[in-house]
Amino acid sequence: MADFNLGNPVFATYVVAACLMILKAVAMSWLTVVRMVGANGGFRNPEDMKKTPMNPNPHANQTAPNESVERIRRIHLNVLENVPFFLAAGLLYVTTQPDLWLAQLLFYGYVVSRLLHFIAYITAQIHEIRATFWTVGSVIILYMTGATLVKALGY
Amino acid sequence: MADFNLGNPVFATYVVAACLMILKAVAMSWLTVVRMVGANGGFRNPEDMKKTPMNPNPHANQTAPNESVERIRRIHLNVLENVPFFLAAGLLYVTTQPDLWLAQLLFYGYVVSRLLHFIAYITAQIHEIRATFWTVGSVIILYMTGATLVKALGY
Amino acid sequence: MADFNLGNPVFATYVVAACLMILKAVAMSWLTVVRMVGANGGFRNPEDMKKTPMNPNPHANQTAPNESVERIRRIHLNVLENVPFFLAAGLLYVTTQPDLWLAQLLFYGYVVSRLLHFIAYITAQIHEIRATFWTVGSVIILYMTGATLVKALGY
Numbered sequence: 001m002a003d004f005n006l007g008n009p010v011f012a013t014y015v016v017a018a019c020l021m022i023l024k025a026v027a028m029s030w031l032t033v034v035r036m037v038g039a040n041g042g043f044r045n046p047e048d049m050k051k052t053p054m055n056p057n058p059h060a061n062q063t064a065p066n067e068s069v070e071r072i073r074r075i076h077l078n079v080l081e082n083v084p085f086f087l088a089a090g091l092l093y094v095t096t097q098p099d100l101w102l103a104q105l106l107f108y109g110y111v112v113s114r115l116l117h118f119i120a121y122i123t124a125q126i127h128e129i130r131a132t133f134w135t136v137g138s139v140i141i142l143y144m145t146g147a148t149l150v151k152a153l154g155y
Numbered sequence: 156m157a158d159f160n161l162g163n164p165v166f167a168t169y170v171v172a173a174c175l176m177i178l179k180a181v182a183m184s185w186l187t188v189v190r191m192v193g194a195n196g197g198f199r200n201p202e203d204m205k206k207t208p209m210n211p212n213p214h215a216n217q218t219a220p221n222e223s224v225e226r227i228r229r230i231h232l233n234v235l236e237n238v239p240f241f242l243a244a245g246l247l248y249v250t251t252q253p254d255l256w257l258a259q260l261l262f263y264g265y266v267v268s269r270l271l272h273f274i275a276y277i278t279a280q281i282h283e284i285r286a287t288f289w290t291v292g293s294v295i296i297l298y299m300t301g302a303t304l305v306k307a308l309g310y
Numbered sequence: 311m312a313d314f315n316l317g318n319p320v321f322a323t324y325v326v327a328a329c330l331m332i333l334k335a336v337a338m339s340w341l342t343v344v345r346m347v348g349a350n351g352g353f354r355n356p357e358d359m360k361k362t363p364m365n366p367n368p369h370a371n372q373t374a375p376n377e378s379v380e381r382i383r384r385i386h387l388n389v390l391e392n393v394p395f396f397l398a399a400g401l402l403y404v405t406t407q408p409d410l411w412l413a414q415l416l417f418y419g420y421v422v423s424r425l426l427h428f429i430a431y432i433t434a435q436i437h438e439i440r441a442t443f444w445t446v447g448s449v450i451i452l453y454m455t456g457a458t459l460v461k462a463l464g465y
Contacts, residue, residue: 002157002312012310019304047279084239084394124357149329155322157312167465174459177395202434239394
């Protein structure tokens with residue numbers, strides 16, 4: 001049977017974790033929209049200051065940086081720096097046929113570490129807390145990638 | 156037969172859509188180059204102001220932001236926030252074995268929504284138009300990911 | 311046999327190249343940390359200037375841009391613009407069942423081009439050198455994607 005099949009419990013575990021991470025990543029875009037609407041600013045394009053049905057009273061400050069929006073953008077960039085590599089590393093790790101308990105620990109551990117990182121970041125906790133959660137996720141990616149590399153080199 | 160096989164029409168449809176999206180993403184880098192050459196500026200690195208065969212007359216303004224280049228960079232960032240998650244979500248969605256017509260609607264619908272978003276963005280249409288096309292693509296990712304999550308949790 | 315199986319030499323080659331690229335991408339985050347610690351600055355968040363065990367003597371300049379850190383961030387952004395699309399394009403290219411020598415040339419050629427690009431970028435070589443290595447990698451992605459698209463359209 002192929003490794004990439006929902007009947008393979010390790011793959012199904014990966015798919016659950018991957019879907020949660022994709023939903024979270026896409027949610028960052030929507031959260032940016034919510035905060036831009038809330039602040040009526042934080043826009044980035046000159047055309048966003050045109051008078052339109054959704055922007056009846058445009059003013060020049062609307063394209064000035066808005067900290068509540070910028071925070072989401074920084075979180076979003078952190079997502080882009082991490083999640084795509086988890087998605088790739090996790091998928092390839094499935095082909096090494098790890099034990100299910102280990103795969104669950106790594107995949108769900110990653111999801112939890114990223115949720116905690118998000119909470120620490122959006123509530124502006126001190127760097128040490130945010131960095132701890134980020135490090136857990138980063139080490140999980142490094143471990144899976146290293147294990148996969150060793151296995152692939154052995155073929 | 157494995158889901159991830161070009162003999163599987165749903166997978167072949169995904170591959171066509173994914174390749175078009177990858178080509179479009181890579182084209183953003185090339186478009187940035189074209190606009191930097193056209194503006195003879197919009198550079199980002201101090202070393203880009205050194206006198207070289209391709210930059211015979213360097214001047215300090217070459218690293219100042221150039222709006223024609225910055226627009227492509229904003230479009231490019233939007234690509235990075237969206238397309239990698241479509242690529243992952245679409246691949247995993249294939250394993251749910253959807254009907255071919257539905258897969259074609261979602262995969263090709265995404266491609267069309269992103270092409271229209273690009274045209275709206277590069278021609279500086281009002282936010283409402285750009286946001287509409289973006290929303291279509293984002294909802295397609297959310298739908299595919301949700302459907303895949305439900306299916307994977309059922310295993 | 312499924313294409314995505316470590317017993318398939320083309321897939322195993324892809325996995326080795328992909329793992330090396332994932333490790334390199336994650337290393338960019340760690341390099342940013344190393345440089346921020348070294349500069350005791352280049353931070354991005356207001357809360358990073360709070361007095362904490364790791365930042366006993368905070369000062370306002372710590373969130374000012376620091377060129378040694380900014381250079382890594384520019385390199386990192388370049389990684390995000392390129393590597394995720396290599397990871398996707400390479401995986402899909404495996405399903406076209408290319409000759410092993412060609413797959414090795416493209417996959418390992420990409421890895422080498424990105425390592426050379428990194429060295430040229432971090433040592434601030436002139437644009438022509440950096441651009442040459444970037445172009446090699448970008449053309450490899452375009453070739454693999456084009457070949458995959460043609461094959462998928464033929465089904």
